[in-house]
Amino acid sequence: MASVPGSGRDSFTSKFGIIAATAGSAIGLGNIWRFPYVAGENGGGAFLFLYLAFVMAIGIVVMLSEFVIGRSAQRNTVGAFLKLAPGKPWFLIGIMGVSAAFMILAFYAAVAGWTLEYLYQSVVNGFAGKSPDELGEMFTAFREGSWRPILWFLIFMVLTASIVISGIQKGIEKYTKILMPLLLVILVILSIRSLTLPGAGEGLRFLFKPDFSKITSRAVLVALGQALFSLSIGMGTLITYGSYIRKNDNLATTVISVSLADTFIAILAGVAIFPAVFAFGIDPAAEEGLVFITLPGIFQKMAGGCIFAPLFFILLAVAALTSTISMLEVVVAYFVEELKMTRRKATIISAVLISILGLFAAGSWGWFENMTLLGNNVFGLLNFTTINILLPVGGFFIVLFVGWFMGKKAVKAEISNEGSLKARFRIVFVFLVRFIAPIAIAIVFLNGLGIIRF
Ligand code: PHE
Numbered sequence: 001m002a003s004v005p006g007s008g009r010d011s012f013t014s015k016f017g018i019i020a021a022t023a024g025s026a027i028g029l030g031n032i033w034r035f036p037y038v039a040g041e042n043g044g045g046a047f048l049f050l051y052l053a054f055v056m057a058i059g060i061v062v063m064l065s066e067f068v069i070g071r072s073a074q075r076n077t078v079g080a081f082l083k084l085a086p087g088k089p090w091f092l093i094g095i096m097g098v099s100a101a102f103m104i105l106a107f108y109a110a111v112a113g114w115t116l117e118y119l120y121q122s123v124v125n126g127f128a129g130k131s132p133d134e135l136g137e138m139f140t141a142f143r144e145g146s147w148r149p150i151l152w153f154l155i156f157m158v159l160t161a162s163i164v165i166s167g168i169q170k171g172i173e174k175y176t177k178i179l180m181p182l183l184l185v186i187l188v189i190l191s192i193r194s195l196t197l198p199g200a201g202e203g204l205r206f207l208f209k210p211d212f213s214k215i216t217s218r219a220v221l222v223a224l225g226q227a228l229f230s231l232s233i234g235m236g237t238l239i240t241y242g243s244y245i246r247k248n249d250n251l252a253t254t255v256i257s258v259s260l261a262d263t264f265i266a267i268l269a270g271v272a273i274f275p276a277v278f279a280f281g282i283d284p285a286a287e288e289g290l291v292f293i294t295l296p297g298i299f300q301k302m303a304g305g306c307i308f309a310p311l312f313f314i315l316l317a318v319a320a321l322t323s324t325i326s327m328l329e330v331v332v333a334y335f336v337e338e339l340k341m342t343r344r345k346a347t348i349i350s351a352v353l354i355s356i357l358g359l360f361a362a363g364s365w366g367w368f369e370n371m372t373l374l375g376n377n378v379f380g381l382l383n384f385t386t387i388n389i390l391l392p393v394g395g396f397f398i399v400l401f402v403g404w405f406m407g408k409k410a411v412k413a414e415i416s417n418e419g420s421l422k423a424r425f426r427i428v429f430v431f432l433v434r435f436i437a438p439i440a441i442a443i444v445f446l447n448g449l450g451i452i453r454f
Contacts, residue, residue, distance in 0.1 A: 011244045015254075018245055020177045022258045024322030025237055027180065029111050030230040031266040032187075032316060033291045036273045040284035042222050043214025044206040048270070050220060052263065054227035054444075060259050061437040062233045062395045064429065065402040067251045068414045070242025072406075076333035077236030080243065085405060093397045094334075097236030100390040101330035104235070105354050107382040108327065109160065110362035111288070112320035113152030115313055117142055118292060122309035127296040132280040135296050139289045143365040153362035154355060156317075160324040161351035164332055165344055179322070183315040187265065190295070190312065191272040193302045200275030206284060207274045221448025224441070225388035230262055234391030234398070237326050240333050251415055252425065272298070288379075328354070388448070396441045403434035 012018045039047045073080035078094030085091070121127060121138075130138065143149055194200065228234040245251065269291075276294040277284050284290075295312065299305035328350065335346035360368050364379035371378055402411060408430065416423040446452045 011246050012249075015249060016177060018241075018249060018254055019257050019261075020180055021322075021326075022232075022238065022241055022254060023180055023261045024319075025232045025241065025326035026230065026258055026262040026323075027183070027265050028319045028323030029108060029115075029316070030226070030323070031262065032269040032319065033111060033288075035226060035230065035266040036270050037287055037290040038222055038226055039207070039270060040274075040277070040290060041287070042216075042219040043211060044274075044284070045208050045210040046212050046215050047219060047223055048207060048267070049210045050215070050223035051227050051266075054224050055231065055259055055263055057432070058224070058395070058437050058440055059227045059231045059233065060255055061429065061432045062228065062398055063231055063238055063259065064251060064255045064415070065398050065433060066233055066236065066238035067242035067245065067255065068402055068406070068411055069398070070236075070239035071245050071247070071251065072410060072414045073239075074243050076243070076337045077239045077330055078334050079337050080236075080239050081401070082338075085401075090397075090401060090405070093394060093401070094236060094239075096390060097234075097239070097394055098331055098334050100235035100386050100394060101237065101327045102350075102354055103357065103382050103386045103390075104229075105160075105324060105327040105331075106358035107361040107379050107386075108320070109156045109324055109354075109358055110149065110153045110364075110379065112156045112317065112324060113149060113154075113362060114142070114292060115317040115320055116152045116155060117148060118296070119310060119313035119317060122296070122299070122306075122313050125306065127300060127309065130296070130300070132282055132293065132297050135293045136282070136289065139292045140365075143289075144369070146363075146366050149362045149366060150359060153358055156320075156324065157351055157355045157358065159321060160328050161347050163321070163325050164328045164351075165347040175318075175322070179315065179318045183319055184265070184268075186308065186312055186315055187268050187272060189308065190298060191268055194272045194275045194279075194298055197275055197279040197298070197301065199279040203274030203276065203278040204271070206278065207270045217447045217450070217454065220444055221388055221392070224444045224448075225391055228391040228395050229387045230266060231259060232323070232326060234393075234395035235330065236394070236398075237330050239398075240330050241326065243333075248417055248420070250417070250421060252423065392441055392445045396438055396445070399433050399437040399441070403430070403438065 012021060069080050069084065073083045075083050077097045078091050081091040081094045127135065232238060273291060273294050274284065276298045277290070280294065280297050282294060296309065299309040302308065331350040332343065332346045335341045335350055336343050360371065360378040361382055364377035368378060373381055376384070412426060415426060415429070447454050
């Protein structure tokens with residue numbers, strides 16, 4: 001395994017490897033499962049518009065900031081702040097990031113477990129002959145079941161841990177390079193099938209025609225949270241990955257490629273799903289079940305559906321896996337470098353702790369259905385608070401750190417690879433990172449929580 005000369009740390013070994021691993025982290029359930037249903041709940045096209053605006057004005061800036069912090073410090077999320085700002089409270093951002101990774105993984109792996117159940121169902125032909133209503137009931141019954149959602153969740157945690165335990169670079173770099181392009185091909189085929197269903201136009205209109213009367217301050221915050229979540233930023237995943245990027249790789253072009261790929265996949269997922277939603281008469285705000293109900297419906301209507309269905313769920317599980325690995329890596333890198341554990345011990349301990357919390361998330365409709373707060377189950381609470389609160393707060397402090405604390409020289413050195421790249425966009429970046437990004441995040445956040453009113 002290659003390492004950054006002189007540092008003794010692992011690193012990615014190729015440019016494409018970095019992009020595949022980072023895109024592997026970014027592209028996941030956030031794009032294919034979460035984006036369509038939060039867009040459905042929050043105004044469709046108008047939501048898409050906000051989401052795109054946030055990716056461009058804030059997401060790209062936060063992502064580059066994380067890379068700058070991680071690569072210059074060569075440490076995990078907490079250690080990076082300790083090293084760059086010794087004796088200052090900035091490391092608390094790192095602690096918050098590790099906690100966010102911990103909580104997000106707990107519910108994310110629950111959904112990843114659902115993809116395994118659906119993979120199984122597609123192999124045993126479990127969707128055959130079911131109407132959209134029956135597919136809806138099937139999903140509900142599965143989630144309310146006692147042990148199945150838990151079992152699949154635990155299996156997924158074991159899968160994630162078994163890759164992280166042996167060091168991720170070789171595994172991720174190798175597999176994501178093959179699997180991510182394959183996911184794209186399948187999604188394109190599904191979109192085409194969905195677009196040719198009768199009534200597809202209505203779905204596309206819903207996805208692309210902005211109706212700004214649907215935009216509440218809460219929806220704006222949800223769009224920001226979704227943009228950060230989908231790009232894997234705001235909690236230090238990319239500080240951690242950035243610390244494995246070689247000193248001569250170009251950070252900015254990586255950021256652009258990954259953001260474009262991630263956005264493209266989210267839109268493509270919308271194109272695959274919304275036409276089917278309208279063609280089958282499903283409520284576009286069908287929450288977490290949307291993808292698990294519509295896609296099996298499309299598979300039934302397409303030639304070769306019995307082949308594409310398992311293929312799709314395999315790829316969905318893989319897309320989830322390349323994301324869960326990156327979340328676990330945040331916690332493990334912290335345990336290894338700051339708490340001086342071996343990677344093996346760090347992986348086992350963190351995976352076990354996360355699995356305990358995750359049991360409550362996975363069992364939110366079954367065993368633990370009565371565990372609620374203000375009408376939200378554990379899953380809903382984790383899903384909403386981590387993404388709409390912890391990530392914006394994390395993103396805010398990350399850009400403040402790079403914009404105001406790190407110093408222009410250090411930032412310049414990092415994005416220009418010590419002067420060997422021209423990095424002419426630097427002036428724009430400095431302006432965005434100092435002013436636009438923090439102010440925009442603060443306004444959206446405070447407004448979304450009703451602390452200030454616009
Ligand atoms: N970006 C991933 C997705 O869209 C989720 C993720 C969030 C991964 C945060 C790592 C860190 O599915």
